[in-house]
Structures are given as C-alpha cells and as structure tokens.
Amino acid sequence: MGDAFDGFTLGAGFSVIEPDRHRPGSFTLVVDGTPQSHVDLEDPTHLAFEYIRRIGHAIDLLPPGPITALHLGAGALTLPRYVAATRPGSRQQVVELERELVDQVREALPFPRGASIRVRYGDAREVLEKLPQGLRGTVDLAVVDVFSGARTPAHVTSLEFHREVAEFLSPTGIVAMNVADGAGLAFARGQAATLQSVLPSVAAVADTGMLKGRRFGNIVLLGSPTDLPIAEMPRRYSSDPMPAKVVHGAELRAFTAGAPIVTDATAVPSPEPNRSVFGG
Secondary structure, eight states, rough: OOSSSEEEEEEEEEEEEOOTTSSSEEEEETTTEEEEEEEEESSSTTTOOOHHHHHHHHTSSOOOOEEEEEEETTTOHHHHHHHHHSSSTTTEEEEOOHHHHHHHHHHHHHOOTTTTEEEEEHHHHHHHHHHHHTTTOEEEEEEEEOOTBBOGGGSSSSSHHHHHHHTEEEEEEEEEEEEETTTTHHHHHHHHHHHTTTTTEEEEEEOHHHHTSSSEEEEEEEEHHHHHHHOGHHHHHTTTTSOEEEEEHHHHHHTTTOOOOOOOOTTTOOOOGGGGGGTT
C-alpha cells in the first residue's frame, strides 16, 4: 500500500487515492489535483481536514445514540465512516454523482463492517426528489458537501435547493454545509444569508483568518429548525487542535449584511481556488 492506487478519469476530473506519508493506514482522495477526502482505515474517528473536523463536532453535539444521516457528496465517505464508528446502528444515505468514484473508494478503502450505508447515484438535487417520502422530516444530520472538481455547482447553492434539503430535517436535525470561498467572502456571505432565510437557527464556523477573508478556505454553515446548541459550541471549537470561531446571532447578521439571497435565477458556482492553495 505504499504507492498511490491507480487513478482514472471521472466526469469531475482525474481521481487518485494517495497514501498519507505521515500516518500509516491513512489515505487521501485527490480529484483533479484537489484533495477531497482523508480516510484513516485504522481509526475512522480521526478527522484530518479542518472543515471535516468542524462537521464532526456538530455530529458530536447531536443527542446520544444512532442517527439518520443524509450525505450529499460522497468523497471517500469520511463522515459516514465517522458516524458508523461513533454512533453504531445509524442509518445513512449517501448521494454521489460519480459511481466510478465510489467503486474506486470501496475497492481501495472498504466500508466498515456492519455499517448501514446506502449509496445512491446521480445529481444531488435530482436524487433528493426521488428519495423515499418516509425520509422527509426524519433526518438528524444532512451534510451538503457537493463539488465538481474544486467548485460547488451553482444549482446546489440556491434558496430552492436549501428548502428541499430542509424538508428532510427532523425537528431537531442539523444541516452542515461546506462552503469554499476566498477574499471578500461574497459567496460564503450569500450562502449564509440564504440558509438564514430557510432555517431559524444558523451559525458559521471557521478560523478567524478565514472569516476576515485573508485566504481561500472553508466555512462550515450549520442550520437547524430548532436552536443550535450555541452554548456548547465555542468551547468545543476553540479547544480543537485546529481552532475555529463560532459566528451566530447579531455577529452573523453583520456578516451577511447586504448579501443577497441566492436563487436558481442568480446562483453561480463557488470561486475556483488558485492552484497554489493545494500546492499545485
């Protein structure tokens, strides 16, 4: 396992799984030069990427026990593995456009034994409409991490899309969105404003440098039909080895001030990062 697993061309680019030189038993999925996922086969609770760690904390803040999870965007299924390890008995649905990508991941990085993970193939928004009606209103965790290469497609950034996702949430469910943006944070601010128009409780989580628009990176948006566990979040995120700030309430309203709500008619893809972001 010292060499990279054979890569091949996907609709979103060239895909390869590379061993982590610094952590035996761990691998990184790279698509079109962009690191997409990191998996530790020996310890699936180890989350390497900053934004994945932040979603992991949100998962940990859910009430104890098994959950129903919906993941839009598969990558190497890092978070489904995490849920399976930390909340045995959870039911999980994963939606991924690229069947070949999942086949590659399953061959090189097998799913945990006994995990209830069902993968559905197709465009995230189209598959949402085809999911079982019984799933609506029952999802404890919805993760939106949809990328085509290094960018989020426009049609999964709009008010109409966010409303569709929100329909699946249970009354206490949480949606966690990975938003990639750069200087000025116009895209992230628009996504936060749009999510605020759909769900009553919303927070943004990122490091302070990212929140000031100093670099390209990721902001995790969290939303819920009920109050997020705001009181518990700052300590949890600030004490992480990759510390982050939780922005909510008046501070989040100031962050989104003047940002237009994104609709199907106005939606655009997320900005494309400079290749130097990933060492290219």
